Amino acid sequence: MTANQIMFILFASMIIVFSVLTVTSHKILRAAVYLLFVLVSTSGLYFMLNYQFLAAIQLTLYAGGIVVLIIFSILLTSHISQKFESLGWKKNIFSAIASIAGAILSIVTILDYKFSATAEAAKEVDMRLIGKSLLSVEYDGYILPFEVISVLLLAAMIGAIVVAKKAGPAKTKSPTYNQ
Amino acid sequence: MNTGIPLQYFLILATVMFFAGVYGFLTRRNLITILMSVELILNSVNINFLAFNRYLYPHKLEGMFFSLFVIAVAASEAAVAIAIIINIYRRFTTINVEDVNEMKF
Numbered sequence: 001m002t003a004n005q006i007m008f009i010l011f012a013s014m015i016i017v018f019s020v021l022t023v024t025s026h027k028i029l030r031a032a033v034y035l036l037f038v039l040v041s042t043s044g045l046y047f048m049l050n051y052q053f054l055a056a057i058q059l060t061l062y063a064g065g066i067v068v069l070i071i072f073s074i075l076l077t078s079h080i081s082q083k084f085e086s087l088g089w090k091k092n093i094f095s096a097i098a099s100i101a102g103a104i105l106s107i108v109t110i111l112d113y114k115f116s117a118t119a120e121a122a123k124e125v126d127m128r129l130i131g132k133s134l135l136s137v138e139y140d141g142y143i144l145p146f147e148v149i150s151v152l153l154l155a156a157m158i159g160a161i162v163v164a165k166k167a168g169p170a171k172t173k174s175p176t177y178n179q
Numbered sequence: 180m181n182t183g184i185p186l187q188y189f190l191i192l193a194t195v196m197f198f199a200g201v202y203g204f205l206t207r208r209n210l211i212t213i214l215m216s217v218e219l220i221l222n223s224v225n226i227n228f229l230a231f232n233r234y235l236y237p238h239k240l241e242g243m244f245f246s247l248f249v250i251a252v253a254a255s256e257a258a259v260a261i262a263i264i265i266n267i268y269r270r271f272t273t274i275n276v277e278d279v280n281e282m283k284f
Contacts, residue, residue, distance in 0.1 A: 005183045012192045019196045019219055023203025028212060035215050038196070042222055045189075049233045051243055054250075058225075061250055066218065066257045073261045074211055077268045087206055095205035103198040110190045115235060122237035133240055142244050149251045156255030164262035166269075 007048060014041040028078055032071050039063045053130055189230035196223035210264045210274040214257065221253045 015038055022034040039062045046055035123129070134146050196219055203216030225246040232242025268274050271281075 002183050008184050008188065012188070015192060016195050019199040022219060023199050023207070023212075023216055028209060031212055031215060035218065038219065039222065042226060045226060046229060049229050051229055051233070054229065054243060054246060057247065057250055061254055062218075062222070066254060069257060069261055070211060070215060073264055076265060077211065077274050078209075087208065092206055095202050098205065099198040099202040102201065103194055106194045106198075107191050110187055110194065115186055117235045118238065120238040123240070125240065125243065129240070133244070140240065145244070145248055149248055153251060153255050156259050160258040160262040163259065164265050
């Protein structure tokens with residue numbers, strides 16, 4: 001067994017165990033920390049696939065940004081010691097059957113399909129190439145999605161501020177809330 | 180590079196992660212945990228994109244840029260969702276999806 005395989009088994013088992021724990025844990029803060037472990041192991045997988053830039057993005061943006069945001073909102077909206085009440089075994093069983101059946105179907109399809117790789121030489125992914133592709137208008141340039149995503153990020157930022165800020169005194173009582 | 184690990188292992192790993200997210204999406208009743216399940220689903224799709232890109236089309240960069248944009252969309256989605264959740268909590272003092280049903284009317 002090579003070091004690559006050992007690392008893959010380590011990351012894969014961490015991802016599987018912690019993603020199952022994320023969706024089954026009864027304490028919400030623990031679920032968020034398990035999600036953090038899943039995201040960090042995923043960035044390890046990206047390092048194994050030689051996408052260092054994306055692994056760094058995953059670490060800073062997902063593990064550093066989104067999980068912290070989620071933990072903040074958990075602390076704002078629920079008590080730490082609060083436990084979820086169980087949903088009833090019927091719904092749990094049916095959801096488990098649905099997801100396990102879907103997983104088995106997908107895995108059977110994956111194992112059945114013959115993937116064929118191209119014979120072309122691999123391209124080295126360095127920062128210069130990424131930056132040039134993002135801002136290029138040539139055939140394999142990504143200037144349009146880059147601009148669209150920047151507008152989307154700006155809109156999301158403004159929207160989040162507008163939605164989350166306290167409404168003015170005239171707006172605090174909505175008609176639905178009064179009924 | 181990548182010696183000894185078939186592409187299928189990455190895909191099976193992403194499948195398990197995806198359906199864990201689907202299970203959480205179906206069973207959870209707290210808005211934040213539903214958001215966490217969505218993050219799991221998006222993340223598993225990213226693994227798929229990168230594995231396909233590296234194993235099948237290593238001379239191109241489509242998968243990498245697609246997952247870059249997926250990450251950006253996930254970040255903005257999480258920001259807006261958490262703003263909405265905090266607003267809901269302010270109005271209803273709960274974020275349980277079964278208690279928040281007044282938007283229907």
